[in-house]
Amino acid sequence: xxxxxxxxxxxxxxxxxxxETKPIVLVLVGLPGSGKSTFCExxxxxxxxxxxxxxxxxxxxxxAGNKIQCLSVAATALKDGKSVFIDRCNIDREQRADFLKLxxxxxxxxxxxxDHPAKLCISRSVKRIGHEGNLQGGKAAAVVNQMVPKKExxxxxxxxxxxxxxxDERDVKEAINVYGSLGPLDSLPSGxxxxxxxxxxxxxxxxxxxxxxxxxxxxxxxxxxxQKPIPNEISVGEDTVLQGTKMDSxxxxxxxxxxxxxxxxxxxxxxxxxxxxxxxTLAFPSISTADFQFNxxxxxxxxxxxxEEFISRIGKARLVLVDLSQGSxxxxxxxxxxxxxxxxxxxxxxxxGDITRLRSQGGLHCNVIANAANWRLKPGGGGVNxxxxxxxxxxxxxxxxxxxxxxSPGKSVIVPLPSSSLLFARxxxxxxxxxxxxxxNPMRPDCLKDDYVQGCKILREAxxxxxxxxxxxxxxxGVASIHNSRRSLExxxxxxxxxxxDDQKAKREADYESEKNKKYKGLGGDLKxxxxxxxxxxxxxxxxxxxxxxxxxxxxxxxxxxxxxxxxKSVVLEISDDVLVMNDAYxxxxxxLLVLAxxxxxxxxADVRREHSPLLKTMxxxxxxxxxxxxxxxxxxxxxxxxxxxxxxxxxxxHVISQDFDSNHLKNKKHWNxxxxxxxxxxxxVIKEVEDVGRVTSKDDKCLTMELRCHRCRSAHPNIPRLKSxxxxxxxxxxxxxxxxxxxxxxxxxxxxxxxPWPKSLAVGLKTSxxxxxxxxxxxxxxxxx
DNA sequence: GTTCTAGAAC
DNA sequence: GTTCTAGAAC
Numbered sequence: 053x054x055x056x057x058x059x060x061x062x063x064x065x066x067x068x069x070x071x072e073t074k075p076i077v078l079v080l081v082g083l084p085g086s087g088k089s090t091f092c093e094x095x096x097x098x099x100x101x102x103x104x105x106x107x108x109x110x111x112x113x114x115x116a117g118n119k120i121q122c123l124s125v126a127a128t129a130l131k132d133g134k135s136v137f138i139d140r141c142n143i144d145r146e147q148r149a150d151f152l153k154l155x156x157x158x159x160x161x162x163x164x165x166x167d168h169p170a171k172l173c174i175s176r177s178v179k180r181i182g183h184e185g186n187l188q189g190g191k192a193a194a195v196v197n198q199m200v201p202k203k204e205x206x207x208x209x210x211x212x213x214x215x216x217x218x219x220d221e222r223d224v225k226e227a228i229n230v231y232g233s234l235g236p237l238d239s240l241p242s243g244x245x246x247x248x249x250x251x252x253x254x255x256x257x258x259x260x261x262x263x264x265x266x267x268x269x270x271x272x273x274x275x276x277x278x279q280k281p282i283p284n285e286i287s288v289g290e291d292t293v294l295q296g297t298k299m300d301s302x303x304x305x306x307x308x309x310x311x312x313x314x315x316x317x318x319x320x321x322x323x324x325x326x327x328x329x330x331x332x333t334l335a336f337p338s339i340s341t342a343d344f345q346f347n348x349x350x351x352x353x354x355x356x357x358x359x360e361e362f363i364s365r366i367g368k369a370r371l372v373l374v375d376l377s378q379g380s381x382x383x384x385x386x387x388x389x390x391x392x393x394x395x396x397x398x399x400x401x402x403x404x405g406d407i408t409r410l411r412s413q414g415g416l417h418c419n420v421i422a423n424a425a426n427w428r429l430k431p432g433g434g435g436v437n438x439x440x441x442x443x444x445x446x447x448x449x450x451x452x453x454x455x456x457x458x459x460s461p462g463k464s465v466i467v468p469l470p471s472s473s474l475l476f477a478r479x480x481x482x483x484x485x486x487x488x489x490x491x492x493n494p495m496r497p498d499c500l501k502d503d504y505v506q507g508c509k510i511l512r513e514a515x516x517x518x519x520x521x522x523x524x525x526x527x528x529x530g531v532a533s534i535h536n537s538r539r540s541l542e543x544x545x546x547x548x549x550x551x552x553x554d555d556q557k558a559k560r561e562a563d564y565e566s567e568k569n570k571k572y573k574g575l576g577g578d579l580k581x582x583x584x585x586x587x588x589x590x591x592x593x594x595x596x597x598x599x600x601x602x603x604x605x606x607x608x609x610x611x612x613x614x615x616x617x618x619x620x621k622s623v624v625l626e627i628s629d630d631v632l633v634m635n636d637a638y639x640x641x642x643x644x645l646l647v648l649a650x651x652x653x654x655x656x657x658a659d660v661r662r663e664h665s666p667l668l669k670t671m672x673x674x675x676x677x678x679x680x681x682x683x684x685x686x687x688x689x690x691x692x693x694x695x696x697x698x699x700x701x702x703x704x705x706x707h708v709i710s711q712d713f714d715s716n717h718l719k720n721k722k723h724w725n726x727x728x729x730x731x732x733x734x735x736x737x738v739i740k741e742v743e744d745v746g747r748v749t750s751k752d753d754k755c756l757t758m759e760l761r762c763h764r765c766r767s768a769h770p771n772i773p774r775l776k777s778x779x780x781x782x783x784x785x786x787x788x789x790x791x792x793x794x795x796x797x798x799x800x801x802x803x804x805x806x807x808x809p810w811p812k813s814l815a816v817g818l819k820t821s822x823x824x825x826x827x828x829x830x831x832x833x834x835x836x837x838x
Numbered sequence: 839g840t841t842c843t844a845g846a847a848c
Numbered sequence: 849g850t851t852c853t854a855g856a857a858c
Contacts, residue, residue, distance in 0.1 A: 606839060606858060638839070700839045719840095720853075757854095771847095771852060 073237045074160045076135040077126065079151050081142045081206055082166030083196050084187050085177030091164065091228060092137040098232035104129035108140040109184040116186075116472050123150055130155045144204040152211040160239065163206040163215045164227055170200045191477045208244060217246040332369035334522040335407055336422035337436045338382040339514050340489030340507075344496060350508055352385035358515035359400050360393055362523065365605065369526045371519070372418060373402045380404065407436060408443035411479045418481065420525055422518050425486035427459055427497060440475075440484065447473035448484060459488040461498055462513030466521045466602075485521045489514045524602035603655065603702040609637075611655070611703040614648045630667055631674050636707070638717040640727060643682045643689060643710040647671045654704040657695045657738065662746040665739065672735045675708040679797045682710065690786070690798035693735040696726055698753045706735055711763065711786070711796070713779055720772060722756050728763040729755035734795045763787075 080088040092105045106126045111117035119140075126136045142148045142163075152161050177183070177192035187195060206215050218224045223246055234240065338355065340346035359371055375383045383402040390400060405414040407421055423440045426433050429452050431441030441448060447470040456465040464487040475481040490510035491498050500507045603611075613620045613634060617627055626633040629650070636644040649667055653659065660668065672693060679691040690711040699705070709727060718724065725731060730752050741748055759768050760775045765784035769775035790796045 604839095604858080609839075717840095722854095773852080 073239055074158055075130050075133060075155065076160045076162050076234075077130070077138065077151060077154050078135065078162045078164060078231070079138045079142050079148055079206070079212075080140070080166065081148070081163055082168070083141065083143070083170060083173040083177075083199055083203070084192055085173035085175070085180070085196060086166035086168050087176075087224060088139050088141075088166060089184070091166065091224060092139050094228045095137070095231045098228075099234060101234050101236045101238070102132075102134040103137060104132075104134040105137045105139050107137075107184065109187070114184075116470075119147075119150065123154065126151065126154055130159060141199060142206075143199050143202050145206070145210055148206060148210060160214070161212045162240070163212050164231075165205060165215065165217045166224065167205070167217055167219055170196060186472065186477070189477075191471065195471065208242075213242045214240055215244045215247075217244070217248070219246075219248065332366075332420070332522075332526045333372060333416070333418040334369070334420045334422065334485075334519075335372045335374045335403070335410055335416070335418035336485075336487075336518060337374055337407060337424050338386075339422075339424050339487055339518075340491065340511055341382050342424070342435050343433065343493060344489055344491040345493040346490060346507060346511065347492070347504065348382050348385060350504060351511060352382060352389055354508060354511050354515060355382075355386050356389040356393060356395070358512065358519060359390065360395055361516075362519040363395060363399050365523055366399065366519075366526055369522070370398070371400045371522070372416065373400075374407045374410070375402070375404060376406060378404055406439070408439050408475065409479065418479075420483045420485060420522055421475075421481050422464075422485045422487050422522075425459055425488050427461075427488055429453075429456055429459055429465070429486055443479075444469065444473045444475040444481075444484065448475070452484075452486065456486075459486060461488050461490050462510040462517065463488060464514065464517040464521050466525060483525050485518055485525075487514050487518045520602055520604070527603075607700055607702050610646070610648055610701045610705055614650045614703045615652060617650075625678075626674070628670075628674075630670055633674060633678060636709075639709075640715050640718040640723055641710040641713045642686075642715070643691070643708070644715070645675070645678055645708040647675045647678075647706040647708060649704040651704075655702045656699045656704055657697060657733065657748050658751065660704065660738075660742055660748055662742060665742050668735070668739045668742060671704075671706045672739060675706050675735065676797065679708055683797070683799045687799040690796055692727075692732070692790070692796060694732045695735065695738055695748075697731050697733050697748075697751050707732070713763070713776075718772075718776070721760060724760055724772065724775065725756045725758055728761070729758060731755050734793075736794050 490507040
C-alpha cells in the first residue's frame with residue numbers, strides 16, 4: 053500500500069463530505085496479536101473526538117465478557133455521543149454482523165483490518181505478557197491458528213461505509229493518523245482503502261470452497277493451493293512436556309497403567325509424542341464408586357462392558373480411566389477385566405494421577421474429562437467433582453449453568469470449557485462432561501439402598517451417556533484433531549489442536565471468545581426432561597449459541613454409508629464426489645430415495661450454511677434426475693423433494709418420495725406427518741432460504757403429532773389405517789402451494805422435466821465439478837418455473 | 839430410524 | 849376381544 057490517498061482513486065469512494073456528522077462504529081478486524089488494542093489506544097491518545105473502546109477481553113469488570121455485553125456497552129457509548137471501537141477479533145462476517153446494526157442509520161460503520169501475517173500475530177501473542185484477556189503463551193498460538201482458517205475479510209456489502217486495510221506497521225500508523233486526526237465534527241470518505249488486491253475476497257471464497265486457504269492467513273497475498281505447515285518454533289511451554297517423558301512412572305506423579313494385550317502404549321510408541329498429544333482422549337473417573345459407594349466388582353464389570361461397546365466407535369480416540377490413588381482397587385479390577393477381554397490398550401488404559409493435572413503433571417493430554425458430578429452440578433462435596441470445579445475455576449461453573457442446572461442419575465451434560473479456564477490453558481481440556489451415576493450411599497440424595505438392578509441399569513446409562521457425549525465431541529472436533537495430528541507428524545509440528553479449514557464445526561468451535569464457545573447439546577433425556585432447567589431454543593438463539601446434536605448409535609447408518617460407501621455397495625445406486633443416492637431402507641412410498649451429502653460434518657439441515665448452496669443444488673439436481681427416471685417408468689406418480697427439518701438419522705439427506713405413500717413401512721403418525729406437514733422442507737425452499745439468509749430457520753417438530761390429514765384434500769382421519777384407506781383412492785388435486793415453484797414434480801404438473809431434455813451441462817457437472825454447471829442448471833430450473 | 843409392548847380406544 | 853397408539857429401548 054503506497055498511501056491511502058492513492059488507493060482512494062481505485063475505490064468506490066465518493067469523496068463527498070457528509071453534512072451531518074455521525075458517530076463512528078469502528079470494527080477492528082484482526083487476529084489476536086494483530087495490534088487492535090494498540091490501534092485503539094493510539095487513536096484515543098491523539099484524537100480530539102470522543103471515543104469509547106469496547107474490548108471484549110476486559111468488558112466484564114476487567115475480565116473477558118461476551119458479544120452481548122460488547123453490544124450493550126457500545127450502544128450506551130453511542131447514545132452518549134461517542135464513537136466506538138469494537139476491539140475484538142471480528143474475524144468473520146457473522147461475528148461482525150450485530151455490530152453493524154448499532155445505531156442504525158445514525159452511525160457510520162467503519163472497519164480497520166489489521167491483516168498481518170498469522171506468523172507475526174502468533175509470535176506477538178505468544179511473547180506478550182500481562183494480556184488483558186490472558187491470551188498469551190502457547191494458548192495464544194493455538195487460538196491464532198484456530199482462527200486463521202476462519203478469517204473472512206470485510207466487504208462494503210456487509211454494511212460498512214468505509215474499510216481500511218493495513219498490512220504492515222506503516223499502514224497501521226497511517227490509519228492511526230487518519231482516525232486520530234478526526235475531530236468531533238469531521239467525517240471520512242466512504243469506500244475501501246488500502247486493499248492489496250480487489251479480488252482478494254473472491255479468491256478467498258474460492259479457496260475456502262476448495263478447502264484450501266493459505267494458512268499464513270494473508271488473504272491479500274497470492275493464494276496457494278497447498279497447506280503450508282505452521283512453523284514449529286512457536287511450540288512453547290507446556291506443549292513440550294510430553295517429549296521424553298516416560299509414562300510408566302512419571303516423576304511428578306502420573307503413572308500409566310497398561311491394560312490389555314499390548315505393552316506398548318500409543319503415547320510413547322508413537323514416533324512423535326506430539327501426535328499422541330492431539331489424539332482425542334477422554335479421561336474419566338470411576339463413576340459412583342467413591343462417595344456413592346457403588347460395588348466395585350459390579351462397577352468394574354460395567355466399565356469394561358461399556359468401554360468394549362464404545363471402543364469401536366471412537367476411531368483413533370482413547371478412553372482413560374483415572375484414579376488418584378496408586379493402589380486403586382477399581383483400576384486394578386478394570387485393568388484385569390479389560391485385559392481378559394483383549395481390549396486394545398492403545399485405545400483404553402488406566403492412569404493413576406490427578407484428573408485435573410493430567411497433562412501438566414502426568415504428561416497425558418486429555419482434551420475431554422468427565423466429572424463425577426452431583427445432581428445440582430455445583431462445586432463441592434469433595435472428590436473429583438470438587439477438584440475439577442476448583443481447577444477449572446468459575447468459568448466452568450458459568451459454562452455449566454448455561455447448559456444445565458440439574459442432572460438426573462444416569463445422564464450427562466457436555467460443557468465446552470471456556471478458554472479463560474485454567475484447565476483449558478494448562479491442561480488443554482476443551483470439554484468437561486458432567487455425569488451423574490447411581491447413588492448407593494444412604495447419606496446422599498436419591499439413594500437406591502441395595503437395589504443393584506436399578507443401580508447397574510443407571511450406571512450403564514451413565515457410561516453410555518458419557519461415552520456417547522465423547523463420541524459426539526470427537527465427531528465434531530476429532531476430525532480436526534486427527535487431521536492435525538497427521539499434519540503435526542508431517543511437519544514435526546505444532547501440537548495444539550488446530551482445526552483444518554474443511555471442518556466447519558471445529559472451526560466454529562475454535563473461537564476463543566467465550567460467547568462464541570458454541571453450545572453443545574447435552575446428552576440424553578435430561579435436556580429434554582430438564583424443562584425449565586435448560587435454555588430453550590429461543591434463548592440459545594438469542595445468545596448466538598449453536599447446538600451440536602449428539603447422535604445415538606442407531607442414527608449413524610447414513611453417515612456410515614456416506615463416509616464408507618465401499619462398505620455399502622449393495623445399497624448405493626449412484627455416487628459422485630459430493631453426493632450418493634440410495635433407496636430408503638424403509639420406503640414410505642412406492643418410490644423413496646435418499647440423496648446423501650458426502651461431506652463429513654454436515655449432519656443435518658441445521659448445519660447447512662450459505663457455502664453449502666452449491667451442494668444443495670447438486671443434491672436437488674440429482675434427486676430430480678431420479679424423479680424423472682421414475683416418472684418415465686410410471687407417469688401416474690408425483691414426487692416431492694425435501695428435507696426433514698429435524699431428521700432422526702445423521703448425515704444431510706434429501707428425500708425423493710413419490711406421493712402415493714403406498715407402503716407397509718408407513719405405520720404411524722410421525723411417519724405420515726414427517727412427509728406431509730411443514731416438517732418436510734421442500735428442497736427448492738431450502739435452497740432459496742439458504743441463499744437469502746444463509747441458513748434454514750424453520751425447525752418445527754410440533755407438527756409431527758398433529759392430526760392425520762390427507763395430503764391432497766386435507767381431510768382429517770382418526771387413525772393410520774383409515775387414513776391409508778382414504779389416500780389409496782383420493783384423487784383431489786394437490787394443495788396450491790405444492791403446485792408452485794417446482795415443489796411437486798409430476799408428468800402433468802407445471803414443473804415438467806420430461807418435456808425438455810436433461811441439460812448436458814448437468815451431466816458434465818455431476819461428473820466433474822460444481823463450477824459452471826450449477827448456474828446453467830438453475831437457469832434451466834428458472835426457465836421451468838411458471 | 840425400527841421394534842416391542844402396555845394400555846387406551848373402540 | 850381386537851385394533852391402534854405412543855413411549856421406551858435400541
